[in-house]
Amino acid sequence: MEDPEVDVVYVGSIADQHAKMTKMCLEAGKPTVCEKPLTLNTKDTVELVQFARDNDVFLLEGMWTRFFPAMAKVNGIISSGEIGNVINVQGDFGWYNVDCPFPEDRIWNPSSGGMTYDIGMVSPKDIFSLISSNDYSLSDHSKYIAAVHGASWTSGVS
């Protein structure tokens, strides 16, 4: 947190730690991207946003789907009126989780598990593959992943 070489922090812990870890990063003045869901309720989300606003720190909930060029195209089509007024949106999203070991898998975490938090918003997860790829440069001005911290909800180990 105190390392001036760290440009931005990505919080990719399980969801029940998001609010706490994101607050720590913002308190240290670090621009922070947090895996969705940013918190587990509206009250905590409002508080984090207010903290970022008051302290003038970058904060983003990692809704990565919205950053895809295809979604920019969708926005453009909708605002152009090409398909008229939008009447309805339909979608589905499922991944087979029944094999995930109970109770230790994060998907069964009583406070932050379940499919609504997991993908009711959209979908998380593979950022860890980027993290584990040591030679992946984030961008021209960023360096590399500096550290990975994780926490297990069953063991309490961070």
Added chain:
Amino acid sequence: MAHLGQVAYPDAEVEQIQSMGTILNGVDQTVLCNMMFSNGSLSPGQKGMLQFYVTGSANTEERVTIQGSKGRIVLDGPAHVPSKVRVFVDEGRGKTSQQVHDFPLPDDAFLAPWNYPGSIGFTYEIEEVCKALKRGDKQCAQFTWDHSIQLAAMIDEIIKQTRGNAAINTVNGGEEKVCA
């Protein structure tokens, strides 16, 4: 899935949410949700609807359809990492013209295999964050603080309706149960 309402109805408010679901191992497993949005500036006089389900009991097609009064947009699965936008413009009942817009994801052959499809798409978000930081911005326009707060309110209501308070600590030993 809930965030799609913000895509379809950019400045609208959520007016109603109906949600029901099943519980597995104490948490929500299959959740079906209907939402109604207020008139947005893009659709004056027109309420907007959103229907979706999420599940942990199957790998689903994961297609998104955005239906407008003059046509529809289809995002083929897996729609959370979209690379193809199909636009069908209405030409009468059962008749449409189709346009396809391809947005191939970056080449990721040099990376180790991913756990999930389309994960190289994280680079889009990473690049936009880098640009925002260079500009000194505190938010990204693609997903603002207001978006986060609106989405949190949607999720609060879905969780409340789907799980109910009593279900939170229930362990069903692997049997999926209907949540009243």
